[in-house]
Amino acid sequence: MDIEEVRRLARDLASRRESAYDEAREEVESLKATLRARARAVRERERTLAEIEQRLDANGLAQEIEGARRAKAEAEAERRLAAAERERLDEREQRIRSVEKQLAAQRIELERTAVPARRPPASVRQRELDEREAALDAREAAVAQREAALRGDTMSMPGLGFAEGIAALSHADPR
Numbered sequence: 001m002d003i004e005e006v007r008r009l010a011r012d013l014a015s016r017r018e019s020a021y022d023e024a025r026e027e028v029e030s031l032k033a034t035l036r037a038r039a040r041a042v043r044e045r046e047r048t049l050a051e052i053e054q055r056l057d058a059n060g061l062a063q064e065i066e067g068a069r070r071a072k073a074e075a076e077a078e079r080r081l082a083a084a085e086r087e088r089l090d091e092r093e094q095r096i097r098s099v100e101k102q103l104a105a106q107r108i109e110l111e112r113t114a115v116p117a118r119r120p121p122a123s124v125r126q127r128e129l130d131e132r133e134a135a136l137d138a139r140e141a142a143v144a145q146r147e148a149a150l151r152g153d154t155m156s157m158p159g160l161g162f163a164e165g166i167a168a169l170s171h172a173d174p175r
Helices: 003-113 122-151 162-170
Strands: none
Touching: none
16 A cells, blocks of 8 residues: 555545534534524423413412402301301200290199089080070071961961961960
8 A cells, every 4th residue: 555545545534534523513513403492492481381370379379369268268257157046046945945844834734723624615515505596596486477377367377378377277386
């Protein structure tokens, strides 16, 4: 091998190495550019996320906390109201039991001192009296009609024909 050939081979090797180095450097530059673009996208997403977190912290979280506080206050008020109502119901129940005991004692006392009933209730007695009075009215009307028939001329009885007059006279009550 001669020196020229070694030089040529060295130059060829150097150019190949340089071209491989250039390709690698271009690839590295391309990767760097891609990394830079991704880094920018990540920074943009982080900034958007930070803005969202700030809005949530400033508005949403504060509103949620306030809403939770209001709900807690309402629940406490409802609990106090229920406790007060329960207390009033307990007091009322105690008063009712007291009155029931008093009424039971009065009922027992009345049962001990009660006079046995000798008469039927007023409504039954009243019915009996009304029936007797109606029967008496009917009898009085019949007696009045017979008396009129006996006093006067049987032929001149108003509303009675000969046959009815004879029948009235024949059924006259001998009392």
